Amino acid sequence: MNTPANRIETLQPLSSGMSWQRVLAAYLQEIRAECLRYLRSPSFMVPTLLFPATFYLLFAVVLGRSQPADAARFLLGSYATFGVMAPGMFGFGIALAQERENGLLTLKRALPMPPLAYLLGKMVMAMMSALAIVCLLQLLGSLVAGVQLSALQVTRLTLTATLGSLPFCALGLLLGTVVKGSGAPAVVNLVYLPMAVLSGLWFPLKVLPPLLRDLAGIWPSHHLNMLAQGAVGFDTGAAWPHVLWLAVFTVVTTALAAWRLRGHG
C-alpha cells in the first residue's frame, strides 16, 4: 500500500456531531421501540397483567368472604408487590438472556446506540407495565373487593409499585447475565416464585417455619411489600430502612451485572 501508515493519525477524528436533541431522540426512540415491542407480545403482557389480577380476585374476592374485613386491603398490597416484580425480572432477565444468544445485543453494541439507551428502554417498559398492574389491581380492589383507599393512599401505592419495579429490573439484569437463551424462563421463575412465597406475598409470614420467617428480611420483595402495606394503611414502621435496603440492593445488583456484562459480553 502506498499510503503512509501515519496518515491514519492525521485523519480528523469524526466530529461527534450529535446534537443533544438527537441524542435525546435516540433515547426516546429506544424507549418507544421497547414499549411497543412488549405491548405487542401477548406472551409477555398477558401473564404479566393477568396473573396478579387473577390471584387477587381468587384470594381476596372468591375465597375472601370468610376473612377479616382488612384482608382484601392487605392482599391488594401483597399482590401489587407480586405483580410489579414480574416485568423487571422477566423483561430484563429473559430478554437479556435471549438477546445475548441471538445476536441482537452484539448488533446493538456494534451500532452507535447511546450506551444507556438499552437499559433505560427496558426500565421504562418495566415501570409502565408495573403502573398498569397496580392500576388494574386497585380498580379490582375498589370495584369488586370493596377496598376503600384515600387519594393519598392510592397515590402512595401507585408510586411505590411503579418505582418498586426497579430493584427487580436490576435482579432480572443480573439473572440475564448468568443464564442464556431457552433456560432463562425456568431460572427466572425459580427465583421469582419462591422469593414471593418466602416474603409472605402468598401466605402470611406467620404460617412459615420460624427460620424462613426470620430470613424474610433478605428478600427485596419483603421490603417492597412492607412499603406497599404501609401505603395502603397498615402500620409497618418507618419507610426509610426499606427504601434504603432496596436502593442498596439495586445499586449492588446493577454493579454486579455491569461487571459481568463487561467481562463476558
Place this chain on the structure above:
Amino acid sequence: MTPHGEVLASLHGVHKRYGALLALDGIDLQLHAGQVLALLGPNGAGKTTTIALLLGLLRADGGQVRLLGQDPQQLASRRGIGVMLQASALPETLGVAELIRLVSSYYPTPRSLAETAALAGIEPLLKRRYGKLSGGQQRRVQFALAICGRPRLLFLDEPTVGLDLPARQQVWAAVRTLVTEGAAVVLTTHYLEEAERLADRVCVLLRGRIVSDGSVHALRTRVVNRSIRCITTLQADAVANWPGVLQVARDGAWLQLSSDQVESVVRQLLAADPQLQGLEVQPAGLGEAFNDLTNDDAADHQREAA
C-alpha cells in the same frame, strides 16, 4: 487499482488470542474510502475476529486498532459505521419502518426513511412486522439498517446469504452506490462470485494471518494454470506426456486439459490435430485461486509439522 482514498480504519500488528487458540497472529490491514474489500478465508481463519475488533466488540491483545481515527470502543467513531452481522434476531413485533427509524436515530445525519427503503429495495415491506417476513426479506431489512445512517464505513458479514438473484443484485447495486459516495465497504462472503463482482480488493486470511492482499485480478494471476477444452481425436494418455500439461481428462468427444504453459500446448494441439474444433481457453477463477492458496498453505503447514 484506483488511487487509494483516505484510510478510514486500520489494524497494525494486531494479535488476538482465545485461551490457547491464537485467532489473529499479527494482522496489518488498512481500509480505504471508496474501496470494497472482500475478506475471504475458511471458517476459523480469523475473519469474524477481525471484524469484531474493528467494531469494538473485542479488544486486541496486542497491536493497534483504529476506526475513523479513534478507538472503535468510542461511541463517536461508531457513528460513522453501518453494520450487518450474520446472525442478529431483531424484535419480531416491530414494524420494518419502526426498526429503520430506531436505528436511524442513533446517527447524526441519517438518510430519510424513503431514501433508505429505496436504496435497499424494501419499500413494499415498510408497513410489515419484521417477524412476518421471509428469511430473505429479513436479510434485506438488516441491510437497510446497515445503510440508514449514511455510514462512511460499511461492514457486511455474509450479506446475501438466502437472497435470490434479483435481491442479491439489488444489494450489490446499493453497495456500489455507497462506494461512489466515498464509503468504504468490508465484505465477508462465502460466495466467491460475490467477491469477484463487488470487491476492488481481496484479502485472504488463513490461520490468523493475511496470506494474500491485492486486486481480484492479482489474486487470479497468482494461479498460472488455465484450462483448455476442445473436440479432438487425440488420445488423452499421449497428450498427458507433453511438456506443460498437468492434467488431462476425456469427456465424450471433448478433451479437457489443465496447463501452466497454455500457449505452447495450444500450438502443439493445433499442429497434432488439424481437425481440432471448439477450442476454449479459460483463466483460473477466484475459486481456483483461493483453493490454490489454501492448499499451498496446508502443504506448508504439514511440512512445518513434520
